[in-house]
Structures are given as structure tokens and as C-alpha cells.
Amino acid sequence: VRGEAWGPGAEWLLDRLPELLGASDAPEAFVPRHRVVATALHRRPGLRLTRTGLVLESLIPSVLEQKVTTDEAYRAWRLLVRKFGEPAPGPAADGRLWVMPAPRTWALIPSWEWHRAGVDNKRASTILRAVRVAARMEEAVRMAPAEAQARLEVVPGIGPWTSAETVQRSHGAADAVTVGDLHLPGIVGWALAGDREADDCVMLELLEPYAGQRHRAARLILLSGRVPARRAPKMPRWDIGGL
Template sequence: MLDADAAYLALKARDLRFDGRLFVGVTSTGIYCRPVCRVRTPKRDNCRFFGSAAQAEACGFRPCLKCRPEIAPADGRLAWSVMDASRTLAHQAAHWLDRHASAGGEAHVEALAAALGITDRHVRRIFKAEHGVTPLQYLQTRRLLLAKQLLTDSALPITQVALACGFGSVRRFNAAFVERYGLNPGSLRKQAAGAATSASDMPVCLQLAYREPFEGAALRRFLAQRAITGVESVEVDGPLPHIRRSVRLTHEHGGETHGWLQVSFPPGRSVVRVELAPQLALHSARLIRLVRRWLDLDAVPEAIDESLAGLPGAGTRLPGAVDPFELAVRAVLGQQVTVAAARTFATRLVNAFGEPLATPWPEVSRLFPSPAVLAALAPEQLGELGIVRQRGAAILALAAQWDSLAPLIDHGPAAPAALLAHLEALPGIGPWTAHYIAMRALAWPDAFPPRDVAVLKAIEQRYGLHGPREAERLAQRWSPWRSYAVIRLWGSLAPAPRSAETERSACIPS
């Protein structure tokens, strides 16, 4: 962590690189801000610096209504780095709490400890040492900041805001909000600049910040080339670039919710705007996590670019997935064929077995088929779509085993080995496909799909090295950011504005 003098210099410069990695509490006002806040810079003697919003709130500071700490990117520096066992467990604990922030009732430390396989006393100790707050303080801050975001950006009734943020009752929500922020939720909604005033059946609109540099056009081009007709639509350029898609949310205890989302990229601002269908409102916390992972909004370009010095594409993001099952099937369809061919097969699959969905846009009209639907198919039904037997068998196996695979993806990329092993045990899925799924569905930053022909070609062109062994040896210098290196190497082969056929999986059976 920066020392106080260095942190104050970052604050004075409003340095975007430290957004989400640094917060400043101002003792004269009792408010804490992001380092990019546009209010007048406070005096040095009045500043206290923190590594997280939870630390600032634990010391009694309230979040700023102008710079809005709740929309800041998370600090992604340590989550993917090699660290000691205690720090790894502390970050896994934070990820578990993030996943449970919107769950009703209490997320007990005992349950967290059981999930990590350690004692509750140990989890409290390592969590406090790494994050500076207790697990329950961290969880409460996550819930209250999410509530602040929904109160500011959406027109959800306060009762629904309380439920969406994991509070069991409005009374408990109001009490916690007043205790922490010194005003009730209704007062905050009235004070918040630009607070929504429309009816509660309108879409939920949110803002999410990211750090510069951000190669948004490259990210959108990558996704546009792989967008499945009817499921996803991407406007790469134009006055307001955007991505629109259908959404299927499967719930932990059964049931599904269907809807749509739109992400737009306002020019000149380091934020994306997220618009959610009204029926997805109660799942806002989960969708915020999905969107942040999908668009890699928590990346720390400074650290990544330093490790990948010499590779073009500063600010390149790692494209993730809103629907990991869709991405996994799409990866299988992409084996040994071009991106365009894989997209054609995926579109046929959606037209044959996807459900219709009403959205505001005619180009987004269907849901990707669910695992249950595909698992019930006969191989001949996939063959009728032109999908060869080996890939059809892999898709059916993926669908049948998805209940076992989904938790490994939902738990995050801290330990990808289990997911890779499960995937490679399925028929028709080899190391390339498993690494590609982990890279995008899991958002694993250190994947390196073996024997990828586009990667090998790019390495040969740039470094004069030949063959997989030389490529693997070179790639070690890029760890733990090899996934980003792969994306940059693929992009280095592409003449603008087209991209290389990067999913052409080495012409090696997988």
C-alpha cells in the first residue's frame, strides 16, 4: 500500500490508476472519496488513506455522494497473483462474501470457514490481517454500498432494494443504513444527483467504473465476431457503442430468471452504463459481478502492461462471459473451425433449441439453450445442424455434467486446476478447449491454451521462436497474465478493423 505522502500525491493528481485501490477519508467532513473525486482537494492534515471502502467505513467515514465509491473498480492486483496460503485464503474468503452479499439472511463466518476448510477463528484472523476489517464488516459494507448504488441509479422501491442487497427486512435495512450513513434510504434517494424518478417497472440503470487505459473498441470487436445471432448484438463504434444480449440466470436452489441487459460505453468517461430488464432487478448484485467479470472492469492495466512489456495492446481486456455454459458450448463449436463457422453452428443451435424472449430490440430475441435442454437431446439432433459427432458428444457431455462444473466456475479463478481436470475428463474436450473455457468463463488470467496456431504464429513473427516448447518457455515471463498475452498475440495478427480467426484451435483434436 502507498504511504500517506505518496497517496496524497495520487489524490492531488486525481490519478485514475489508483481508483478502487485507494480511498481517502476527510476528517473535517467525515466523508470518504475515491482518488478521482472532483471536489476541491482537502488539506493533507485532514486526510486518512485506506485500501478499501470497508476500511474507511469501519473507521466511521461515510461514502461521498459525488464520486460514489460504490461504482469504483475492485483492486484486482493481488487476487490473481502468486501469494502465500493465508493471503490466498483471505482473497477466497472475500470472493465468497461477494457472492453472498445479495443473499438473504446472515452469511455466517462458520459457513465461510467450512467452505474454505479452515476454522472460523483462523478465517477471522487471516481476513483481518489482509483486508483490515472483519468478514462481517466487509459483508455489511458490500451490501450497503450496493444499496446506495440502487437507491441512486434505479427507481426500485426501497423494499426491493433491501431484498436485492440481502437484508431480511426493511426495518433491518433502514436501521443499518441510518447507523452507517447517518440518514435513511429515502433521504439519500432525494439527495442523490440524478436519482431515478420513473416507475418501478422500468429498467434498472447502473454505472460501473474502470481504470484507464481501456481498449473498449478491441473488446467490442472481439465480442462482436463471436456474438450469436439472436442472443447478442454488439455496436463496435458509433456515437454510443453498446452490447445487448439475453440473460438466463439459474439460481442456486432451483429456478431461473430470464431477461436482457445492455451495456453502453459513454465517450470520454471511465464508466460503463448497465441497463437491466425490470425482472432482473432483484439480482442486481449478481449481475454487477457478472458484468465486471465479462468486461474485465476490475483489471489493473498498470500491472498487466508492465508484465507484458513489448507486446502491443496496452489496456487490452480479457473478454469473459455472461453465460459460462454458452461460452463452453461455443468453445466446443469453435474446435478446428473458423470463428465465423463456429458462430454459424451456434446460431443454428439457438434457432433450433433456444427459447424466445421479448426484449426492446429485434436483434436480441432468444435465450441460449439451457444445459437441461441440450442434455436431453439425441446425438442425431445435433448432427442435423451440421455439428460433427465428436463435437456433438462433447456438447452433450458438457450439458449432462454442468451441475458439477458450474460451482467450479462460480467460485472464481483462484484455483482453476479442478475445473481443467473436470473438463478434460469429458469426451471431446482436450487441453486447448479446457484452457480456453477457463480463460473466458472463469476469467482465469494465467491460461495459455497449448499449441494454439495463432499464438505460435504470432510468437514466430515477433520473436523468431518456433514450436510449442519455445512458446511455452517464452510465456513463463508473462505469468500471471498469460491470458492477456494470448489476447494480445491474437490481436497482433489482425489487420484493423478485422480480427484474426483466433479460435482456430491449432487444428489439433480436442
């Protein structure tokens, strides 16, 4: 892999490029215990968990994803970053790539701009509380994943779901299971035991043979495509920005 970078963070980025590509991951430590997982691993031999080394960059999008559809969260992220971030440096950016706002910039976003982006007050307030202690949040990258999750969950509005989604990316945490998810327990339960009604407790019990690698196992299950048939319509989208 050959990398080029521009701007104030260029040297930092190139130093971290191997970890961004999963060089610090250890996929060889994973031993599949179920046929569906073994098949997914065989079909995706290059799967690696990356480590960004950046907490807020993963934390803020994860907060935006709380209790809404993925499309709504992506839209909010896109609108806020394009309005309050900066164009990325370098010739390849060409006005299409943007840099996430600095913590102080997030803290100064007016309430009506959150509303226009479709972000309710609860999620906006959580992000504002997190960016006020941005340095403490970023310190978590030097902690073990479990300790980092505990650090993040000190901030009101950040629970196990959000902290797990964050350290999966910032730390490349192979064992950080996303609990509290609307769909994941049923998908894991269906793939491993034919139980589409599985809850978090059942999911964690089914993933116990993968202790230390439970997030990787869940990722492989998602990549297997073995999901239960939908029984209800998708969650409706609510554009609060139009209210």
C-alpha cells in the first residue's frame, strides 16, 4: 500500500496508516465454532478490524445513530460536517471530502442547525456534553477497550451501545459486542440457533464460545447474509427539521 497525505495531520496519518488498514489486528487468533461463521470467514479471508486512534470521530456519528434509521443518521452527519467542517486538503479532495469540525466548533453549533439536520435535542445535548470534555474522551484511546467504554459512559447519554460502536472503530476492539441494538440479537440468534426472537442475553450466551473475539464473530455473521425474513415495515423516517 502506498499512501500520500496533505495538511497539518499528514505526518500523523501516514504514521497510523498501517493500523488504519488493520495491521495491528490479529485475525489468525479467531477460531470459528459454527458452520455459518466458518463459511463467512472462508468467503471473507481479508476481513480485518481497523484502529483509527480517534475517539470523537467515531463517537459523534454513533450518537447520531441512536434511535433513528441509518439514512437519517448519515444525512445529519453529512449536513453538519459540510456546513461546519472544513474542505479536506490535497488535490484528490476536489471539494468532495470534508474534515470533521473541531470540538469547539461542535460546541458552538446553534440549536436550530441541529434541528435542521434532523437531530433531536437529546442526541445534540449528548454530543455537546462529549465535546466539552473532548481531551478526556480522546485519552480513552490509550486505554483497554473495556476501560475506554467505561470512560465514555460517564457522559450522560452515552450507553453500552454507543460506547461499543465507538471502540470497535477507535480501538479495533475484537470483543466489543453491540448490546442494545434493535436488530443484532435477532440476527445472531437466527444464524446460530434459529431463534429470531433472541434478546441481548441470548445473543451474549450464543457468542460466549468466541470470548475475546465476539465482535469479529458478529461481523462475520452479518457478512454471511443469513438474516431472518422481515415481518414488519422498516422504521419510519421522521424529519424533525421540517417541523
